[in-house]
Amino acid sequence: xxxxxxxxxxxxxIDAITARLGSSAxxxxxxxxxxxxxxxxxxxxxxxxxxxxxxxxxxxxxxxxRDVGHRAxxxxxxxxxxxxxxxxxxxxxLATPPDLPASWALEMAEGLREECDLVGASVAGGDVVxxxxxxxxxxxxxxxxxxxxxxxxxxxxxDLVAVxxxxxxxxxxxxxxxxxxxxxxxxVDALRRPAPPYAEGPxxxxxxxxxxxxxxxxxxxxxxxxxxxxxxxxxxxSDAFHVPQEFVDTARALNADPMAWLLAGGDDHALAATxxxxxxxxxxxxxxxxxxxxxxxxVDGEPYAGPGGWTSFA
Amino acid sequence: xxxxxxxxxxxxxIDAITARLGSSAxxxxxxxxxxxxxxxxxxxxxxxxxxxxxxxxxxxxxxxxRDVGHRAxxxxxxxxxxxxxxxxxxxxxLATPPDLPASWALEMAEGLREECDLVGASVAGGDVVxxxxxxxxxxxxxxxxxxxxxxxxxxxxxDLVAVxxxxxxxxxxxxxxxxxxxxxxxxVDALRRPAPPYAEGPxxxxxxxxxxxxxxxxxxxxxxxxxxxxxxxxxxxSDAFHVPQEFVDTARALNADPMAWLLAGGDDHALAATxxxxxxxxxxxxxxxxxxxxxxxxVDGEPYAGPGGWTSFA
Numbered sequence: 001x002x003x004x005x006x007x008x009x010x011x012x013x014i015d016a017i018t019a020r021l022g023s024s025a026x027x028x029x030x031x032x033x034x035x036x037x038x039x040x041x042x043x044x045x046x047x048x049x050x051x052x053x054x055x056x057x058x059x060x061x062x063x064x065x066r067d068v069g070h071r072a073x074x075x076x077x078x079x080x081x082x083x084x085x086x087x088x089x090x091x092x093x094l095a096t097p098p099d100l101p102a103s104w105a106l107e108m109a110e111g112l113r114e115e116c117d118l119v120g121a122s123v124a125g126g127d128v129v130x131x132x133x134x135x136x137x138x139x140x141x142x143x144x145x146x147x148x149x150x151x152x153x154x155x156x157x158x159d160l161v162a163v164x165x166x167x168x169x170x171x172x173x174x175x176x177x178x179x180x181x182x183x184x185x186x187x188v189d190a191l192r193r194p195a196p197p198y199a200e201g202p203x204x205x206x207x208x209x210x211x212x213x214x215x216x217x218x219x220x221x222x223x224x225x226x227x228x229x230x231x232x233x234x235x236x237x238s239d240a241f242h243v244p245q246e247f248v249d250t251a252r253a254l255n256a257d258p259m260a261w262l263l264a265g266g267d268d269h270a271l272a273a274t275x276x277x278x279x280x281x282x283x284x285x286x287x288x289x290x291x292x293x294x295x296x297x298x299v300d301g302e303p304y305a306g307p308g309g310w311t312s313f314a
Numbered sequence: 315x316x317x318x319x320x321x322x323x324x325x326x327x328i329d330a331i332t333a334r335l336g337s338s339a340x341x342x343x344x345x346x347x348x349x350x351x352x353x354x355x356x357x358x359x360x361x362x363x364x365x366x367x368x369x370x371x372x373x374x375x376x377x378x379x380r381d382v383g384h385r386a387x388x389x390x391x392x393x394x395x396x397x398x399x400x401x402x403x404x405x406x407x408l409a410t411p412p413d414l415p416a417s418w419a420l421e422m423a424e425g426l427r428e429e430c431d432l433v434g435a436s437v438a439g440g441d442v443v444x445x446x447x448x449x450x451x452x453x454x455x456x457x458x459x460x461x462x463x464x465x466x467x468x469x470x471x472x473d474l475v476a477v478x479x480x481x482x483x484x485x486x487x488x489x490x491x492x493x494x495x496x497x498x499x500x501x502v503d504a505l506r507r508p509a510p511p512y513a514e515g516p517x518x519x520x521x522x523x524x525x526x527x528x529x530x531x532x533x534x535x536x537x538x539x540x541x542x543x544x545x546x547x548x549x550x551x552s553d554a555f556h557v558p559q560e561f562v563d564t565a566r567a568l569n570a571d572p573m574a575w576l577l578a579g580g581d582d583h584a585l586a587a588t589x590x591x592x593x594x595x596x597x598x599x600x601x602x603x604x605x606x607x608x609x610x611x612x613v614d615g616e617p618y619a620g621p622g623g624w625t626s627f628a
Contacts, residue, residue, distance in 0.1 A: 029463060029465065032466075032543070033397070033466050033543075034362060034394075034397055034466075034528050035362035035393045035399070035454075035456070037358050037359070037360055037361075037397070037458070038358065038359050039358060040358055040359045042357075043353065043354055043355055043356075043357060044351050045455065046350070047350050047351075047403070047438065047439065047453070047455060048348060048349035049405040049406070050407070051407035051408075051409050051442075051443045051449075053409055053444065053445040055446075057443070079348040080348075080349055082349070083347070085349070089361070091453055093363045093364070093365035093407070093451040094365075095365050095447070095449050095451075124361065125361065125362060125363060126363050127364050127365045127451075129365045129366075129371070130367065130370055131365075131367040132446065132447045133409070133447035135409050135445060135449045135451070137363070137407040137449070137451035139363060139407075139453040141359065141361060142349070149343060149347075149351055152346075152347050152348075229346070229347075
């Protein structure tokens, strides 16, 4: 389809998008009415909103539409997992220039659907409006399945700090693309399509995780939120992190610090959590530090001095 | 406060906004974690997303920040009411240029809170990001309180068509402002702050409404959705509409058609519904037509020939 979204028109575009979205058991009433209805079996719904802006959170020359859909969904589904919940549905607001190819919007919708399929969720509704800037606003809903939520405020001195999922891969991919390269492909692809360890969120909750966050801004920055909210100090040991060989090679070529990618790189949507010390952690989780009395986040005993986490107004 | 949102920074801005948001009983965990938790007492949540774009849905020289907050909330809360549900919470994504005055963002948040207060809801979470275009994306959540939802597809031949709330006031206000006038104030204010009849949504559901919509694009356009979804014809009678004196006077001054405002004007967020013919309608509802076999929407027996409803890509 070569038409622009402006040529296709709002209602035809919405119909075409909706036809690509699929459905899931938790979505009791999907797109097409004033609102959707989503199951919330334990009487509570977990809800989170993230906004992605072209040029800031994605670039159309770096990522194709399907990748952007995957990323937009992943950023939100991961927030649900970080509460210990299972995602049930997305609502998607698309603000688009009228000259956007309709095919881009449709492929982006397919990316949303494919990412939702990974967790058994689906897109339940949304809105499409005209805007000079391409903005994708996603709200994810989820179910705690009767569990208590894992917030940021429950970390206790003595707890272990552990991470699940990739750290620094998207930052390494961004460094590659920013320098005008297109490989290593595995790093570039990690930026285009994060692979959040969705199932580890509810699993961590079931294992008794005391605090948990989605690593979207960078491990040091996001664990810092746990330190503040819990009123504790988090001590990380850099030895505990495995530095992938691709990082070492690429960092050397780019004259970059691979530990900065690991510790401060965002957008991988790993999960970071604290657990009681006697927990029997599954393989997906790596212990990288400990919770102590005090405040702040220390790496090898010092405040982290490398480049900071990602901030929306930097 | 004279700082811009860029000068204040993402986290300080979020903190300042959050301090203005208040809370409500249904929000079990509010802003500050990876996701919010909202009560969904009957095991279902109603959810709707609307996106407002500066220059398209609001203008900063026509509406102050507080008004924009009211409008952004109202557009979404009204969608929840149109399902027969009671709003419980909003999630708000703000994509903002860094030179936006921080005071604008904070007053907009106060407008959101004030509109939420009208229905006992509150803002449960959100996101703030940088964008060249000012975009406000709002997701509203609500509770059906055990009732069945009132969709667009249940209208039956023989049903009455009735409306609650203001029709055409925002369109008249827009006509006034577009022509460079600032009065009648009551019309301009109607554009700035819609007054949706929120409580009439659940009440209509309890009275047995067979179909219902929020009138956001215009009565003819939005009732047209009921006609299509229900597979029926809706016949409106123009005599049934009360034309306010302000409309008559202003339409004469602007050489406009007041019936076009009533029938095709959007953004008032009235409710339009169909009811079984034996219903005992409360005063807030006015009967304006009937449901018949057939298809489409007729005004005085003819397809509506006036200016069409609002469309996002027009």
